[in-house]
Amino acid sequence: MAQSVEIPRVKLGTQGLGVSKLGYGCMGLTGAYNDPLREEEGISVIKHAFDQGITFFDTADIYGVDHANEILVGKALKQLPREKIQIATKFGITKIDSSEMFVNGTPEYVRSCCEGSLKRLGVEYIDLYYQHRVDLSVPIEDTVGELKKLVEEGKVRYIGLSEASPDTIRRAHAVHPITAVQMEWSLWTRDIEEEIVPLCRELGIGIVPYSPLGRGFFGGKGVLETVSTVSSLMTHPRFQTENLDKNKRLYEKIERLAAKHHCTPSQLALAWILHQGNDVAPIPGTTKIKNLDQNIGGVSLKLAESELREISEAVPIDGVAGNRHYYGSSSFAWTIANTPPKDPRV
Known part of the structure; x- marks a missing residue:
């Protein structure tokens, strides 16, 4: 498919945040599914994305060793026009060691994380600041109350939530307008369609799908053939041998449909999510x-x-083998102590 594609802009939420319809998830640049890139390579990827029309970049304070992802994004920002870029970052997950993480939503932690992100990114404000995971031990009203103060101080422009339940979203929105909710959403992860999507549209909240290519599943046969060499995906339920064998049949259906549309499977999978609404901005990485x-x-x-x-019918919601969540012990698995496995979206 020819390049020089014009990427349209969309509004996330009703408070005024405009972003490129296609965003870019920066997590992988500092190591997630694969080894981290060299700094100059990571910066080149970000700059290329901007040159092609992507202005919406997503990072988090937990990505990479010692906040490496935010530091990398900050260095790339210095070479780009800040006023044309929308930076989203996240707080809320704290790493105890390489095998254990916890969520923290206390007001004091919110503020300290924000100050740290501003410094690492080298910016005066964060365009979209997400709570990465919800702290069940802290009322969401307290967490969002502190975020509201950061907005009033000009350190944050807009507030977001990631992997939050409908009740949490509604309660948070009552304290301060939530601009965007980031959730996993792709052809093979569609559980948000029943409650989350309608609620966001009722409240005027934008939707930012992460892993819109199914953690690379729809990226091509090469991904499926080399899963055994990618350590982090080896622990994901949907990439376990028996489940992967079943899921490959779904990929083959998308592959046939992609040939019909004269595109790649990844382009078809992305086009599908891009067509889910003008309030949707996926962030493939x-x-x-x-x-x-x-x-x-x-x-x-x-x-x-x-x-x-x-x-949609080629990948039935109940036809995907394996849970979408990690419950391993590796750092990438994001085992969060006070998030119960029965509902990781609380």
Whole structure:
């Protein structure tokens, strides 16, 4: 698919935040699914994304060793026009050691995290500041109350939540308008469609899907054939041998549909999520410029309602083998002590 695709802008929420319809998830640049890139390589990927029309960049204070991701993004920002970029970062997960993490939503922690992110990013304000995971031991009203103060002080422009339940979203929104909710959403992870999506639209909240390519599942056969060499994905339930064998059949269906649309499976999967509404801005991540360009190519793919239905039916919600959540002990698994496995979206 030809490049030089114009990436449209969309509004997240009703408070005024405009972003590129396709964002970029920076997490992988400092090591997640693969080894981290060299600093100059990571900066080059971010700059290329901006040159191609992406202005919405997503990071978090927990990504990378010793906040490496925010530091990298900050260095890239120094080479780009700040006023044209929307930076999203997150707080709320604190690492005890390489195998154990906890969530913390106390007002004091919120403020200290914000100050740290501002310094590492080298900016005067954060465009969109998410609570990464909800702290069950702290009323959401207290956490958002502190975020509201940060907005009033000009340190944060807009507030977001990540992996929050409908009740939490509603309670948070009553304290201060929530601009965006970041949730996993892709062809093979669609549980937010029943409650979260309708609620966000009722309240005027934008939706930022992370892992819109199913943690790389829809990225191509190469991903499926090399999972055994990618340590973090080896622990994911959907990439376990028996589940992966079943899920490969779903990939083959998308592969056939992609050929019908003269695009790649990843472009079709991205186009599907991009068509879910004008309040949706997915943030696929990649460490390779060729894959980034391929993702951008999916923006120009137009799908009719009947075609969207056909794609949805190719990957039935109940047809995916394996849970979407990690419950391992590795640092990437994000084992969070006070988040109960029965409902990780509390």
